Amino acid sequence: MFSLQEKSLYVADLDLWIDSMRPRDRCYISHGHADHARAHDVVVTSTNNARVCRLRLGRRLAKPAGLFGEPERAEIRYETHDFNAPWRIGDHELTLFSAGHVLGSAQLMIEGERGRFVYTGDFKLEPSFTAEAPEVKRCDTVLMECTYGRPQYVFPPRAEVAGAMVAWARKALEDGAVPIFFAYSLGKAQEAMAILGRGGVPLTTHGAIASMAAVYEEAGVDLPPYDRYDATTFDGASALVWPPSGRALPVAVRGRAVRTAALTGWVIGKGTNYRGGTDAGFPLSDHADFPSLLRYVELAQPRKVLLNHGWRDFTHRLRGLGVDAEYLEANQQLALF
Ligand SMILES: [Zn+2]
Numbered sequence: 001m002f003s004l005q006e007k008s009l010y011v012a013d014l015d016l017w018i019d020s021m022r023p024r025d026r027c028y029i030s031h032g033h034a035d036h037a038r039a040h041d042v043v044v045t046s047t048n049n050a051r052v053c054r055l056r057l058g059r060r061l062a063k064p065a066g067l068f069g070e071p072e073r074a075e076i077r078y079e080t081h082d083f084n085a086p087w088r089i090g091d092h093e094l095t096l097f098s099a100g101h102v103l104g105s106a107q108l109m110i111e112g113e114r115g116r117f118v119y120t121g122d123f124k125l126e127p128s129f130t131a132e133a134p135e136v137k138r139c140d141t142v143l144m145e146c147t148y149g150r151p152q153y154v155f156p157p158r159a160e161v162a163g164a165m166v167a168w169a170r171k172a173l174e175d176g177a178v179p180i181f182f183a184y185s186l187g188k189a190q191e192a193m194a195i196l197g198r199g200g201v202p203l204t205t206h207g208a209i210a211s212m213a214a215v216y217e218e219a220g221v222d223l224p225p226y227d228r229y230d231a232t233t234f235d236g237a238s239a240l241v242w243p244p245s246g247r248a249l250p251v252a253v254r255g256r257a258v259r260t261a262a263l264t265g266w267v268i269g270k271g272t273n274y275r276g277g278t279d280a281g282f283p284l285s286d287h288a289d290f291p292s293l294l295r296y297v298e299l300a301q302p303r304k305v306l307l308n309h310g311w312r313d314f315t316h317r318l319r320g321l322g323v324d325a326e327y328l329e330a331n332q333q334l335a336l337f
Helices: 047-057 158-174 188-198 207-218 290-300 314-322
Strands: 001-006 008-011 015-016 026-028 043-046 060-061 071-072 077-081 088-089 094-097 106-112 115-119 141-146 178-182 204-206 239-242 258-263 280-282 304-310 325-327
Touching: 008 071, 043 047, 047 207, 141 290, 158 178, 158 239, 158 258, 158 280, 178 207, 188 204, 188 207, 188 239, 204 207, 304 314, 314 325
Parallel strands: 015 026, 026 043, 043 077, 115 141, 141 304, 178 239, 178 258, 204 239, 258 280, 304 325
Antiparallel strands: 001 008, 008 015, 060 071, 088 094, 094 106, 106 115
16 A cells, blocks of 8 residues: 655555654655655665765754753664665565655665555656666656656757857857856756866855765765865855855856856746746756656656656646646555555
């Protein structure tokens, strides 16, 4: 039995939570973004996502602060699995395989006598420089995200987006302005670094991005040289890769000409109106676009598609193509295994 409880997925047969937003005894985490990864007693995850989570999650809260005492913290225990290295829980076989979303992002396949179930988590199908190559497996039921599940979301080829980012950064530097790319510190930032570095753009990154970049390098990802931002030494001659939170500009660019850019799939469909408070926007996404969502279903050939994290009307689009699709509702119980 599989159910959605309080916005958290629970597989009763395995006594396993999936990407739960509340602390649990034992929870599977698909990847390190904050809307999927929280501290639990035991975290079941991929080998590379454990590296990411060790940096992001730190220690878990073991006992809340009392009237007089400090909260107690304890180490999170990690149960790690390599991609395509199955393990068993009772009568079920579980396998993680790449979701291609960010470093270590995994899809979870659960196989029992009644068939194969796949939970995709966030995924994309286009290869990138910094995430493991994505994979699609045949299954009977898939629970997938549909963030960009509307037909207007068709991303241009990544090489085209990369070329435009590099040209824009170079032009800014030539004009004596500091180009600033706003990118989430896990995934998007490292991909932007790889793209810009390969294009010969010198790089400086925010400390949080540099710390995560070190985790990527530890995992064997080839990143270009970069400086960790230091307000006392920054000379304005490199592109800045910066977290989007608050869009607060670094101190060292005060008084300098700057040009800012957002990196997000939401640029698509907004036309030239999209600015998001920045001078430019590039559709660099770590999610599947609309055609990729359809391609996923075509490749996986599931008998049933369950959807969460995205547009509800994607359900109708799939049904129109003859696919049995359903949006997962809160407290819904499904017998899958
Ligand atoms: Zn994500």
